[in-house]
Each structure stands twice: as structure tokens, then as C-alpha cells.
Amino acid sequence: MEVQWYPGQMAKAKRLLRENLKLVDAIIEVLDARIPSSSRNPDIRELLAAKPVVAVLTRMDLADKTATNRWQEALRTDYWGVSAVNANTGEGVQKLLQLLTELPRAAKKSNRPVRLLVVGVPNVGKSSLINRLTGRSPAITGDKPGVTKDKQWIRAHERLEILDTPGMLWPKITSTKQAFALAAVGSVKDEILDPIQLGTELIVYLSAHNPASLLERYKLEELSPDAVEVLAQIGKKRGCLVKGGEVDMETAARVFIKDYREGRLGRITLELPGEDG
Ligand SMILES: Nc1nc2c(ncn2[C@@H]2O[C@H](COP(=O)(O)OP(=O)(O)OP(=O)(O)O)[C@@H](O)[C@H]2O)c(=O)[nH]1
Numbered sequence: 001m002e003v004q005w006y007p008g009q010m011a012k013a014k015r016l017l018r019e020n021l022k023l024v025d026a027i028i029e030v031l032d033a034r035i036p037s038s039s040r041n042p043d044i045r046e047l048l049a050a051k052p053v054v055a056v057l058t059r060m061d062l063a064d065k066t067a068t069n070r071w072q073e074a075l076r077t078d079y080w081g082v083s084a085v086n087a088n089t090g091e092g093v094q095k096l097l098q099l100l101t102e103l104p105r106a107a108k109k110s111n112r113p114v115r116l117l118v119v120g121v122p123n124v125g126k127s128s129l130i131n132r133l134t135g136r137s138p139a140i141t142g143d144k145p146g147v148t149k150d151k152q153w154i155r156a157h158e159r160l161e162i163l164d165t166p167g168m169l170w171p172k173i174t175s176t177k178q179a180f181a182l183a184a185v186g187s188v189k190d191e192i193l194d195p196i197q198l199g200t201e202l203i204v205y206l207s208a209h210n211p212a213s214l215l216e217r218y219k220l221e222e223l224s225p226d227a228v229e230v231l232a233q234i235g236k237k238r239g240c241l242v243k244g245g246e247v248d249m250e251t252a253a254r255v256f257i258k259d260y261r262e263g264r265l266g267r268i269t270l271e272l273p274g275e276d277g
């Protein structure tokens with residue numbers, strides 16, 4: 001999990017990104033399949049515009065299948081290519097590799113492999129994806145003419161090399177809805193979150209969009225319109241109690257958020273194409 005972002009850090013991240021962009025032919029922007037819109041960083045659009053960008057939706061195993069298909073379709077207008085993967089198991093990675101080998105090289109005459117940089121907001125699956133694409137093969141150094149010497153390239157395919165360090169993008173938070181989405185999937189620092197607030201917001205969202213996920217997971221008879229009450233019921237079911245039988249609300253909220261993040265409530269996407277990000 002990344003630290004809180006300050007203007008100085010953002011400027012530094014942007015500078016590093018600008019430097020690394022010069023070295024590559026194309027970019028992979030990693031997005032969380034449950035919040036593809038909120039996990040994009042619009043600040044860097046114009047920076048990336050010079051090279052082809054492939055959107056990779058990670059955590060497809062945690063997202064609604066139909067929603068992921070719709071997102072892939074919708075994102076195709078903005079990206080050179082779009083793919084969805086489970087970066088833990090490798091599902092979808094072969095298809096992505098196939099797509100990546102079709103990328104054009106910036107320097108047409110050279111015979112070297114296509115070079116890629118992976119970018120994305122914190123905790124979105126950048127490192128997992130790089131490991132999946134490269135099969136953890138040993139890093140190869142890029143000390144060839146015209147390439148900065150201290151960069152490590154990892155071979156992903158005979159025609160592909162990936163820069164070993166991903167580019168960190170800061171979450172761009174412009175609305176409470178977006179703050180909620182990024183917090184729900186774990187891309188903002190947990191320490192700056194109020195778990196009870198996030199937990200109750202997630203309950204409000206699920207009560208409206210997917211009440212069955214709550215009813216089934218926690219074996220509830222019905223959902224109270226009061227999210228705090230629902231959180232207390234969840235805490236009871238999950239054994240988050242303090243002496244005297246009272247529910248420990250903060251622990252209940254943390255357990256509930258973890259349940260969502262790990263897919264124990266089902267495959268639930270939090271935003272759909274066309275909604276305001
Ligand atoms: N279920 C599931 N979990 C994933 C997937 N991709 C990544 N994860 C998990 O998400 C967490 C974060 O993954 P990382 O690869 O470390 O993410 P990152 O973007 O490199 O994170 P930072 O470097 O901290 O910004 C890990 O616990 C991964 O196992 C996926 O496709 N499905």
C-alpha cells in the first residue's frame with residue numbers, strides 16, 4: 001500500500017514516468033476490473049498519448065463477468081488494446097501476451113523486442129502482472145547502445161521486454177464516489193480511512209445494487225435500511241464482539257471490507273461504463 005500522496009511526490013512520480021516513457025515502445029496501464037474508471041489517472045493522459053497504451057483489467061476473478069465484458073468494449077475506444085486477467089492465477093495472460101506481440105515498435109528498423117512499461121495506481125496488481133508476464137525469468141540488463149544503463153529489462157516473450165519497475169500513478173480523487181471506489185478496492189492507504197465509514201458506504205452500495213450478496217454471505221433474513229445496523233449484524237455473524245457481547249464495530253468493518261476485497265461476497269463490480277466516474 002502506498003503512502004498518502006503529496007504534490008511533491010506526484011511531481012516526482014510524473015518526472016520518473018516521463019523519463020521511463022522515453023525508453024519504451026508502449027505502455028500497459030493496469031486498472032482494477034471492479035473500478036476501471038476510478039482507477040484511471042486522467043492526469044497522465046497527455047503524457048501517455050505519444051505511445052500506444054494497452055489497458056489491462058486485473059482482478060477479473062473478483063469482477064462481474066458481464067460488466068468486465070462491457071468495460072473491455074467501452075475502453076477500446078480509448079486504448080490501443082484492452083485485456084482482462086487474473087494476475088494471481090495467470091488466467092487471460094496468454095491472450096494478453098498475444099496482443100502485446102502485435103504492438104508496433106517505436107524504432108521500426110531495430111530488431112530488438114518491443115519494450116513496455118507497466119503503470120497504475122497503488123495496489124492494482126502491477127507487480128503481480130509483471131511476474132505473470134515474465135514468468136519470473138531473471139532480469140536482463142539493458143546496457144545496449146542508446147539505452148540508459150541502469151534500467152533492468154525482463155523478457156516476457158522473445159518479442160517483448162518489460163521494464164522491471166512499474167510506474168506508480170497517484171489515485172486521482174475528484175469525487176466522493178471515486179474516493180469510495182478506490183478505498184473499497186484498497187488503492188488508498190487504509191490508515192487514512194475510517195473503516196466504519198467505508199464499511200457502511202459499501203453496505204449502502206450493495207443494499208442498492210446487490211442485496212443478495214449481503215443476505216447470502218451473512219445469512220441475514222432482511223436488510224435494515226440503516227447501514228450501521230447491518231454492519232452490527234455482520235459483526236455479530238462474524239464474531240466481532242467485545243466483552244459483554246457488544247459488537248466491535250471497527251473490527252466488524254475491517255472484516256467486512258476484507259470479505260469484499262477478497263471476493264467472499266461474490267464477483268461485484270462497483271461502476272459501469274457510461275456512469276459518471
Ligand atoms: N484476486 C486477485 N488478486 C490480485 C490480482 N492481481 C493482484 N492481486 C492481489 O492484489 C494485491 C496487490 O498486488 P500487487 O501486484 O502487489 O500490486 P501493485 O500494483 O504492484 O502494488 P504496489 O506496488 O503496492 O502499488 C496482491 O495481494 C495480489 O495478490 C488478481 O488478478 N486477482
Ligand SMILES: [Mg+2]
Nearest residue numbers: 126127128166
Ligand atoms: Mg508493486
